[in-house]
Amino acid sequence: MENSGLGGKSIILRLEMNTQEIKFGQVASAIFEAGGDMVAIDVIQASGHITVRDITITVTDSVDIDKITKSVKNLRGVRLVNVSDRTFLMHLGGKIETQPKVPIQNRDDLSRVYTPDVARVCTAIQEDPKKAYTLTIKRNTVAVISDGSAVLGLGNVGPYAAMPVMEGKSMLFKQFAGVDSFPICLDTQDTEEIIACIKAIAPAFGGINLEDIASPRCFEIEQRLREELEIPVFHDDQHGTAVVLYAALINALKIVGKSIDQVKVIVCGIGAAGVACSKILLSAGVKEIIGVDREGALASGNNYTNSMWQWYAENTNPHRVQGSLREVIQGADVFIGLSAGGLLTREDVLSMADKPIVFAMANPNPEIKPEEVEDIVGVIATGRSDYPNQINNVLCFPGIFRAALDCRATTINEEMKLAAAEAIASAVSDEERNPSYIIPSVFNQNVVKAIRELVVKAAISSGVARRFPRE
Ligand SMILES: NC(=O)C1=CN([C@@H]2O[C@H](COP(=O)(O)OP(=O)(O)OC[C@H]3O[C@@H](n4cnc5c(N)ncnc54)[C@H](O)[C@@H]3O)[C@@H](O)[C@H]2O)C=CC1
Ligand SMILES: CC(=O)C(=O)O
Ligand SMILES: [Mg+2]
The missing domain is CATH 3.30.70.1150 (ACT-like. Chain A, domain 2)
Structure with missing residues (x-):
């Protein structure tokens, strides 16, 4: 390959x-x-x-x-x-632009889209704020917001350098699910300021997609905004990634013939994505997950200043294994990399169990390149567009927001995430599934449709939908 x-x-x-x-x-x-x-x-x-x-x-x-x-x-x-x-x-000049939906050809048009007639629309919304959904862009628009602190695997590159990624996410929202969005990069990395800024701009939007905000700050920001806003707030690097990872693992396990409650999983990089991926796997029944970060395996008994790591150590690693990645990976069935490029070696993979599953998902450079280990793995996947098996949150966020906007969900809950994972996994049929095809292509038009259908159902049955979409 x-x-x-x-x-x-x-x-x-x-x-x-x-x-x-x-x-x-x-x-x-x-x-x-x-x-x-x-x-x-x-x-x-x-x-x-x-x-x-x-x-x-x-x-x-x-x-x-x-x-x-x-x-x-x-x-x-x-x-x-x-x-x-x-x-x-x-x-050059950025990747997106704003397009009017109706042409302004004469004074009559002008006075309708703008003053004086627009004032009647403003008053109608003032009298019934729900009308913001029918009379403004709120119905179909998401804010893609970053503080530039954990951009791909590049790290803290700041708000200007984060813009190309956020513009890209906006393109993907529109192209794959017809969702309009604005890329917004905030020139602050202060938790309270970020929360205040997002709350202040929320009226224009039907949802907030948080992107590339470093951990552990991202956890508090998301939790507070979920509590304080009535529109879905979704940290893509956590939940979008977790949904797609889980979908890919369901299919990869079928290929290697292992069951989810029997596998030993190593998650490398216990940041935003690593924590959320571990949580979805715990709820899916994985019993042995060991998280590894820069200082080695996280194990209970150790003291961590990062409160999420403290939680992690207490809820994973049942045998309290300590040591470096190289030590703890021995005998593991699954490696999930959400850390940085080049951390995993061929020797590490050779020390894993039979038919190992290697998901090297760091961007832009994976923890190990597929060509280094393709002859010794059961399944390998990366986050990149230029190898087979792309495990990337782009498979999730357009469809899950399409569904959330269409049913005007107040939130994106666990039921909706699991429904999205199921939709993605089942887009690869039993006949199609093979080691180079465990996850559908982002260009498979059935994926967004399937996610929308199952996620809307999950939103309705879990009581967070404010509207029942027709089709
Ligand atoms: N394929 C996909 O869909 C996605 C991939 N990612 C990738 O995963 C990586 C992490 O992203 P986030 O969780 O958002 O960032 P983050 O900054 O929240 O977490 C990264 C974690 O990796 C750890 N880490 C960095 N270098 C390490 C090393 N040498 N050894 C062990 N741990 C190390 C950091 O200490 C941190 O805890 C990035 O490369 C990102 O591009 C993230 C989200 C989605
Ligand atoms: C894919 C993505 O969101 C990331 O690498 O950060
Ligand atoms: Mg990201």
């Missing part, structure tokens, strides 16, 4: 060529020999002997882009005009 490069680097070389001095085949050979995989050629300009072409090249992590550009520059009759990175090009 090889990183296909889809999520890797893709560059465009703009080359000016003198066709009297060089043939395109020579350029193509030079690129190929330097390790580049040419995937598209666009002729930008052709006049006389001079042609300008954009050559799109994908490169794997091991390929040196400088080597490709140098070998092209060394060719007689070629001028390298520009090198651009397709990923950066896609980010």
